Amino acid sequence: MSSPSARPARRFGRPVDDGPRATFRQLLPYLLEHRRVLGWVIVISVLGAGASLAQPLLVSQVITVVEDDGDLGPLVALLVALVVVGALLSGFGHYLLQRTGEGVVLSSRRALVRRMLHLPISEFDQRRTGDLVSRVGSDTTLLRAVLTQGLVEAIGGSLTFVGALIAMIIIDPVLLGLTVLVIAVSVVTVVLLSQRIRIASRKAQEKVGDLAAAVERSISSVRTVRAANATEREFAVVEQNAVGAWEQGIKVAKISALVVPISSIALQVSFLVVLGVGGFRVASGVIGVADLVAFILFLFLLIGPLGQAFGAITSVNAALGALGRIQEIIGLPSESEGDADVVPAASTASRAAVEFDDVHFRYPEAAHRTEEEKVIAEVVGEHPRDKTVLAGVSFSVPVGSRTALVGPSGAGKSTVLSLIERFYDPTAGVIRMGGDDIRGLERTELRSRIGYVEQDAPVLAGTLRDNLLLGTPGATDEQCVAVLRSVNLDEVLDRDERGLDAQVGEDGVMLSGGERQRLAIARALLAAPPILLLDESTSSLDGVNEQRMREAIDAVAEDRTLIVIAHRLSTVVDSDQIVVLDHGRVVGVGTHSELVVSTPLYRELAKHQLLV
Template sequence: MADPDEAVGGRYRPSALRALLKYARPHLGVLLGALALTLASSVLALTQPLLTERIITRLGAGDSVRGLAIALFAFILFSLLLTAVESWLTERTSERIVLDVRRGLIRRLIRLRISEVDRSEPADLTSRLTADSTMVQYAATSGAIKLVDGTLHLIAAVVIMAVLSPMLLGVTAGVLVVALVAVVVVFPRVRAAVTRGQEAVGELGASMDRALGAIRTVKASGAEEREIERADKAAVRSYDAALTGVRYQVFISVVTGLAMQASFLAVIGLGGVLVARQDITVAVLIAFLLYLFNLGTPIVALLDGATSLHQGLGAMVRIQQVEEMDVEPATATAPPPRRIPSLAFENVSFGYGDRGEILAGVTFTAPAGGITALVGPSGAGKTTLFSLVERFYEPTAGRILLGGDDISGQPRELVRQQIAYVEQDTPMLAGTLRENLTYAAPDADDAAIVDVLERTQLAGLVSGMPDGIDTDIGTRGLALSGGERQRLAVARALLRRPGVLLLDEMTAHLDSRSEAVMREVIAEVARDCTVLLIAHRLHTVTMSDNIVVLDAGLVRAAGTHRELLHSDHLYQELVHNQLLTADDELTTGSLVS
């Protein structure tokens, strides 16, 4: 991942500029056309003072100026027309560039490896897609055009002014050079402030995402003020960085404005002396003053272009950080023939970076078409095993075999097409119940949908909704209860008709009646599917064909419920302390004794 401090002090690595040019390159023809129009408009603007000087000279000589006046008026109109066309081309191209940037980021962000997502703030990643991409579009289009046009326009104006009066240009240059030095000294600080501001905006988005994503917990904990303070600090950092940048930009504007005024006064004073001495004519002095007056246009264009470029480079650094994150390769694979495979773990080990080893040589097999339960204390590595099966992470050692085939040698899409995963927190997507239900099986027909709704006891819920299955369930499915979300997640998994079904605490939010129904559903599904589940409720565990006890990343024991009650002390302890419910004591007390 890129070093977040690589832009501090106003220095950007060359790859940031190359990346910026990469987005502009497909539109190079249009951008060159827009630049040509801008330069043509600048040429017309540069000829206007010369035409004015000729008109004044002819008026002094009593000659006709009709042709020159018409030409001057035509030049002004044509210059405005060229500017309008250039603006349209530039704005259209800038929107196309930002579309390209965002499309690339969208594909990359969605395909990020889970390890990268776990290390990042989602809101900060989103800000790179929204705010940073906008800065890139202007840097690659109008910023670059202004930089080139401003430079050439300024050089051409200075050359013409030198031809008109080298002495007046010397006075002007002396004042402008002082201003230029001040601007060059300040610009690195502007760039650094822009970078800090972009990072602070990302932190602000992350703070609000944290608070709004767990708003019920925030309110129930009485933590509103703490979260407000946290987000407020990020907002203040963004404000401070922006204000610093504004101060420097104001300084630059004041210095350049003061330089222009000072040079204007100096030219009038010296020009008056030169006219009195008849070294130059009044017409030449007026033409020179017009060039000096219009000198602000290329200078402002240069400053705007430089500012846009530096902002774009700062944003490009942040976008590059995303582009350098590891992603899962996109592979087009045809859905495999449906089968009911076994799931075997052979000496599987894994650790999360600095957290040490979570799994240490785990070996067991979930037979095809049966129910295997994973039990163990928190932190034993149960959910981590599911993450390895889904290939969210890769084992550091060992193999996972799906139907006898090592999943590490298969495309991720092919592996995941055979598996359905019901997560512990049962996440829902903003949208309708239908969209969530068919998310993993978008081609499911109405008969299959009705069947799975009835099997998971959701048919009554759907019939009572205002728009039926097309009712919006709100952000993260908050219009549903925890139990309803749990059953919907199971229904979504069943609709996919997977070969392997992974269930992580799938009965955690269900009442006893709904749990009993869900156990019946799972028992039925297990006849046509391999089920591997994590459970803390005894009824769910005892219905399993095989139970694997995990402890500290190791398989401690395996067997049936009755076997483990007589052979494994940890399982006995789990039955008493975590799996046991009041009703269960009546049925298991004699077995434990």
């Protein structure tokens, strides 16, 4: 039995580990994508190294010429030219590095966002939006530091280092040996610190992700927070995360700060050793004054690249910590990655628009949720993601019919629509469309046949036109206006002189709940797909607008199949068939009049709504 001290520490109810770790090999593709520019940077670095190495030799020559009373003009002119050329090369190389660094950030963001937008829906169920946003914004930015804070410059610097080392060996091997001894101690210390820097940096980025998630939650729910008088409590939660990010940032700063004095001490001690021992050797006649001055200048050229190397170690380890979080998402399988291995069930002779055949489903377990988050999910009534939601569901939806799904909350109605859209695949059983297993269809092809209006009627930030064209980018303004008027959004269209270019605000905040719902329905109606899935599509509407909406849906429903979820039975009593769900099972299928007689649960629901 392990002792308590052997158990991993816990944070927010889960073990703390070192998290995802990236390797330098995983970083290389981002760098090699810009290999042409980096090649020019290396060439410039080599030229700059040559200019730097020539300067001590020229200074030595100047001193010798002064001792011999020679002409200094040509040497001084050449020395000034080398200094100017070196500065120009350094500036141009810095620009190329900054530009390439931005390119690395862009390519990493492209790869990360593309992967995020293709992840299975279950991943979004389990992860916090703010943390995902932080990976795109904050983590990718750290990759820039790999280039702009020393890695590629260290390549050119290494040439300067080697050149200076060779020159110092030629001038005085004894002085070089003492210098290398001091430098070796500092190098070993920095290497030992590098691992701690990477771990601390990754944890700092995780804290930033926690902060982003907390801020995103507070801002997206600001009206609820204000109405509950919970502003200060919510601020305390955000502040706690902000302090956590600050504390972890301070830890990174403390570890990284050790690198600076180590480099400074190495330079100072090396300089003092060279000055003291070198002065003694000049006095002894072993070397001349010109050689000592050249050796000291080469010493500075030796220490400079060493500082670049220390900076490169720090920035690369920080970047690898962030890259680990990026690669964690990029390494996840996409929504359709396993489709090639799926063997669809055999087609049947049924021509039903949609058919459920003994479908079972349970949500994937929320592996990324903490214990506290799972408890909160239970309290607020979220689906327990580790329990069966559908058990042996079977029903058929004829082409061109209207089918309603009814039942108490948590019966599995919305899950049925999610399975038709292939947001998830059944745990067992088959869902068919036109007799074919929908797993045999390309997801884009499947979804092009379906219009889906979600329960909370999401509206995207932007304009009325942006929202309408989301699924139908080729629609004309005339079509957009017509569909808005068909769902009784004339007032929204006319109250702003910009018309279709009127802004709707973040999450449609500038629209009422009913207007948001009607806009979401208009978006689906504009696409006019063969199948419409409407999840509580009239729940936020008053009587007048509900009637207008039903008329619009009736008009577009001709020759189309509708599957509608409704709690208000009055909106679906005239459906061709009604499927009654309870605890993930079908307990009745029929018309309103048939179900009132045959199905006790439906009769009870109808009685409560005064329909019997």
